Amino acid sequence: MSGRTATPEPGGDASTPRSPAPTGRGLDPLTARRRFAMVSFLFWLPIGMSIATGVLLFTDRGMGLAAIAGFFAVHSLTAAAMELPTGGLSDVIGRRTVLATAGLLNCTAFTLFGLAATAWAITLGMALMGCARALSSGPAEAWYVDTVHAHAGPDADIRTGLARGGSAMSAALALGTLLGGGLPWLLGRGPGVGEWLTDATGGLVIPLSVPALLGALVEIVFVLYVVSALPEPPRPRATLRGVVGGVPAAIAAGLRLGAQNTVIRRLLLTASTTGAALAAVELLTPRRAAALMGTAESGAVVFAGLACAGFVCSAVGSQLGPFAARLARSSGRAVLAGRGVVVLGLTLLGVTTGSTSGSATAAAVTGYALVYLGLGVAAPNANDLLHRRVDASGRATALSVQSLALQLVAAGAGLAVGILPLGPLPWLLAAAVVLGGALLWVRRADGSPQGDLASALPVPAGSASER
Incomplete structure (x- = not known):
């Protein structure tokens, strides 16, 4: 984002709502664009790493196809059920807090995937990941748009930044897919590295679980980056009554x-x-x-x-x-x-x-x-x-x-x-x-x-x- 004001859509200047600019006024659009792209990359990289090995890892842990299908259903249903409540939560208590919470939930989920060998633990991990997916679906983008609007006005160009965020997400998924599929293969082809890893951990860590555990480490980096790089001005202190009252109103809207x-x-x-x-x-x-x-x-x-x-x-x-x-x-x-x-x-x-x-x-x-x-x-x-x-x-x-x-x-x-x-x-x-x-x-x-x-x-x- 260069800070230049984009040409508004036809008819857009008369009826476009003026945002109240809730995020850092001192952060320029170019910096906000870079940080939004980095947040998008760090969030999706661990998910990309799980694409190539997820089903194979659960199968190696002794889970049947029906059980694996059930795990993914838990993820989808949890994400759908939590989508609106967590979106409203972000509008009430702030973008950064909700994003950091999503990262912590994903970190826990990937740790469970990498170490757990029981159906209940994997189910819990899928539910946590579904909740994290719902938490993350809006706050980063909302933070970016709010920041640009606060600095350059509601008619500022946001398409370029949104495009960079989408490209960063896709690049993370592509790189993560290659890493997730390649690491277990490399460990298996090495001179006994995979066997040594399995024996040293008593079977707790196997080559297929390495991408998940590495993803948990990336999630820690994601949380630290969100907390340090996404400034928000002080909001009114969120009380339990305010959250309970504000979230349903946001959902209804x-x-x-x-x-x-x-x-x-x-x-x-x-x-x-x-x-x-x-x-x-x-x-x-x-x-x-x-x-x-x-x-x-x-x-x-x-x-x-x-x-x-x-x-x-x-x-x-x-x-x-x-x-x-x-x-x-x-x-x-x-x-x-x-x-x-x-x-x-x-x-x-x-x-x-x-x-x-x-x-x-x-x-x-x-x-x-x-x-x-x-x-x-x-x-x-x-x-x-x-x-x-x-x-x-x-x-x-x-x-x-x-x-x-x-x-x-x-x-x-x-x-x-x-x-x-x-x-x-x-x-x-x-x-x-x-x-x-x-x-x-x-x-x-x-x-x-x-x-x-x-x-x-x-x-x-x-x-x-x-x-």
Whole structure:
């Protein structure tokens, strides 16, 4: 963020709410951008490290497939249940405290994954990680936007910073996937290193658990960085009564967002279609890789590489997001373009299903890359539209509502994909759902504001708007 004021969206200057600027006024936008990107990188790096080894680690601990599916269900349901309450908590007690708490919960979860060999301990770790996921879904981004608005005004450019944060997240996932898959392999190939580690710890630590334990150490670094690098001005002292009263009010305001603003309603519906796309890709691609390679083990290696490439494409898309908005002359049209790319990618994956020819495989890989590229382009522009319509007192809550919409539809779409016959149908249905979300932006794709939301969101006592 250079500090220059961006050209507002058409019609945006008249009805965009003026934020009460709750975060550090002395921090310039460029510094805030760098710190937001670093926070995003540190939070997602340990999660990326767990992608390649998570299922294998639980299997090595003696857990069956049904139990592992149950572990992941605990994570998803906990995250969904806690999404709105924790978003409201961030708006009441502050961004930094909630982010640090998320890091501590993740640190505990990764430690349990690395050391535990019982189902109850892994279940507890999944629940803690789900809660951490809900806690982290809005505060860092809300802190960044609040800081920029406090320094440069509500019409300042935030797309570039949001894009950098998205790129940092994708880069962390890509690097983490490579580290998580490579470390156990290297330990196993070393001269007895893996066996020595297992024997020295009495089987408590095995090569597959090393990425989880290393992730716990990264989470400690994350917490220390959040506490030291994300300044917030003093807030009114949070009492139990204030938190209990303020969080439900923030939740109620979050649930009213879509009803009171047309653009936010489109954004929530668009986020929900993202859930359908991700459910199809994440559930169907591993099976497809295994079928292509002939064995599950070889398919897992191919999927790890493909997932890393997808995260890189998402990072590139995020970097292209501001350019797409300038080229299309609005964030709304950039969202439309990004979603169109996602539809094209899913369609390519669908029409090439069942074919193992070289051209079909190349088209499928291209489709996979396009899905993540399109999601990367659309995300910073969608959030730019959101932040111009929500003030600081409800910003994290709005992000939590957006995340909740994605997670709920992803869960439902995952169940649907699981019962549909394998073939083009699941891919093409996912493409149709995303297309429906994209068509919402064809009319008035400029995304101009439809009304002032400041009055719809609760303002904590002692905020700038009351002064």
